[in-house]
Amino acid sequence: MKGEGQKVKPKKQLGQHFLHDQRIARNIVNSLTGWKEYEQVLEVGPGMGVLTQYLLADGKYPLQLVELDRESVAYLQEHYPALEGRVHYADFLKVDLAQLMGGSFAIIGNFPYNISSQIFFKVLEHRQRVPEVVGMVQKEVAQRIAAPPGSKTYGILSVLLQAFYDIEYLFTVAPGVFTPPPKVQSAVLRLRRNERHELPCSDKLFFAVVKQAFGTRRKTLRNALKSLNLPEPVQQWPLLDKRAEQLSVEDFIRITQALEN
Incomplete structure (x- = not known):
């Protein structure tokens, strides 16, 4: 052979x-x-x-x-x-x-x-x-x-x-x-x-949010993403009490969309 x-x-x-x-x-x-x-x-x-x-x-x-x-x-x-x-x-x-x-x-x-x-x-x-x-x-x-x-x-x-x-x-x-x-x-x-041709948010920002979240993965998202200046209403989301490894792709998309608005 x-x-x-x-x-x-x-x-x-x-x-x-x-x-x-x-x-x-x-x-x-x-x-x-x-x-x-x-x-x-x-x-x-x-x-x-x-x-x-x-x-x-x-x-x-x-x-x-x-x-x-x-x-x-x-x-x-x-x-x-x-x-x-x-x-x-x-x-x-x-x-x-x-x-x-x-x-x-x-x-x-x-x-x-x-x-x-x-x-x-x-x-x-x-x-x-x-x-x-x-x-x-x-x-x-x-x-x-x-x-x-x-x-x-x-x-x-x-x-x-x-x-x-x-x-x-x-x-x-x-x-x-x-x-x-x-x-x-x-x-x-x-x-x-998969069938997701495009993200419903900025690819660049989505990648940045994910990398920032896992950069300090022991912190809650509220603290890990502090440097991204999350809007005040978003900072109150219960989702941000979690750590990065607990979030789904859809959760990260939702956070990215909030930063864009």
């Missing part, structure tokens, strides 16, 4: 842990559903192509790859000639996705754990064109993103992603299926764009 064997040396500075379990690789690729009929797929950090081989075999969507490791790029170009011109040596966080990808597209990958949160923030920036994301991340990050209000792990990324995506924690992945094995467990998430 293509992609098998240790051909590329994993680089610690890039957060590389190469998946070698073919069954799990197939399951990750099979988790793409074609939600909202996107036109292409972008794979982030393909490494030696353990997911790539199944994406190519599936053949449903034109495929683009972004990889920051020159050695992995050379390996992919050698072993997957069908991808000529579609393996991009680049930092995903710096790539101009508007230029690289036309139309709507899904994102998939075994995301480097040291930048996984940043990857999801970039997904949010392009949410109108990214209907579906399937990614493997550190288990704790996956739990945080999927956490419901009231959970201790519910945080900024939980609220911001859940405002625009339905989140599914699909399955846990043990360290032993990677080379080298990470010191943590991993998990696969699926994000599918």
